[in-house]
Amino acid sequence: MARSIVKEAVSTELARTTKLARLIRGLRRRPTQWSAGWITYWQLSQLPSSRRGDLFRAYQNVFAEKPWEEHWTERTFAQKLVRELSIPDIPQYSEDLVFLTLVDGDDDFPVGAFCWGAVVDNETIPGRVLSARRFSGKDVDKITEATSHIIGKRLVYVDDMGVVARFRGGPLPVAKLCYPPAWLATNLQLEVICWSDAASRLSPILDAYGWRRLCEVSDVAFFYQDVAGITDKAQQIQEMVAGLGQSLKPLF
Numbered sequence: 001m002a003r004s005i006v007k008e009a010v011s012t013e014l015a016r017t018t019k020l021a022r023l024i025r026g027l028r029r030r031p032t033q034w035s036a037g038w039i040t041y042w043q044l045s046q047l048p049s050s051r052r053g054d055l056f057r058a059y060q061n062v063f064a065e066k067p068w069e070e071h072w073t074e075r076t077f078a079q080k081l082v083r084e085l086s087i088p089d090i091p092q093y094s095e096d097l098v099f100l101t102l103v104d105g106d107d108d109f110p111v112g113a114f115c116w117g118a119v120v121d122n123e124t125i126p127g128r129v130l131s132a133r134r135f136s137g138k139d140v141d142k143i144t145e146a147t148s149h150i151i152g153k154r155l156v157y158v159d160d161m162g163v164v165a166r167f168r169g170g171p172l173p174v175a176k177l178c179y180p181p182a183w184l185a186t187n188l189q190l191e192v193i194c195w196s197d198a199a200s201r202l203s204p205i206l207d208a209y210g211w212r213r214l215c216e217v218s219d220v221a222f223f224y225q226d227v228a229g230i231t232d233k234a235q236q237i238q239e240m241v242a243g244l245g246q247s248l249k250p251l252f
């Protein structure tokens with residue numbers, strides 16, 4: 001009796017792993033067009049070179065704003081993209097995945113909104129955070145401590161998101177950026193971590209939608225959703241987007 005329960009559990013787990021591996025292989029083969037003007041690339045190589053310049057223009061514009069006032073060049077931006085969105089082509093990384101979502105804008109800003117991140121190992125987060133921002137050693141210790149309580153070894157990590165100012169307002173832009181990582185986490189049954197500056201509009205949005213604050217360091221808050229929470233969010237966003245009349249590729 002006990003042996004057959006174990007056998008069943010093993011075969012269920014095997015089926016789950018096979019299903020996930022198949023899903024990841026499929027995503028790495030082609031991007032997902034959620035609806036017109038809204039796409040997610042699952043590898044940096046899927047991003048057409050013609051769109052890189054448009055993404056750079058959007059990113060440069062968003063983070064030139066206060067409080068960031070950053071000065072990105074095409075070269076430093078390309079290095080950042082490669083750093084955050086590369087998957088080494090070796091078997092050990094065969095189940096890793098990145099995501100880069102773009103929402104169309106207008107003639108001046110052909111990319112109007114963007115969001116990217118990756119499925120990463122829990123312990124790589126402090127390194128990822130450090131290469132994006134200058135944090136003190138104490139801050140990194142705090143982030144390491146906070147993220148070490150995450151149950152899963154692998155999780156979905158959101159590196160960056162932004163909407164060019166003229167396209168902001170209303171729930172749709174943010175929903176379109178949040179849906180792909182939520183969809184991914186739901187399908188892979190992974191937790192999610194993202195971060196936001198205290199000054200960003202994103203912080204009150206995440207608070208209002210029930211994200212848990214993991215820790216706060218130097219004006220940056222790290223937010224967390226468990227698997228049940230993110231599944232709920234993915235469903236809510238799907239219904240909201242469909243309710244706003246956007247036809248959307250089905251969730252699960």
Ligand SMILES: CC(C)(COP(=O)(O)OP(=O)(O)OC[C@H]1O[C@@H](n2cnc3c(N)ncnc32)[C@H](O)[C@@H]1OP(=O)(O)O)[C@@H](O)C(=O)NCCC(=O)NCCS
Pocket residue numbers: 062160161162163164167168169170171172173174195196197200201202204205208209
């Ligand atoms: C962060 C960012 C993506 C948010 O997009 P936005 O379009 O400005 O978001 P808004 O503040 O207009 O809010 C969008 C929707 O979220 C919801 N929302 C926002 N704040 C909310 C709150 N406190 N409670 C409940 N819902 C809220 C609402 O549905 C709102 O739609 P509404 O305006 O019709 O009510 C955008 O401001 C941006 O790109 N900022 C610069 C870059 C940045 O901060 N990046 C992230 C951190 S590094």
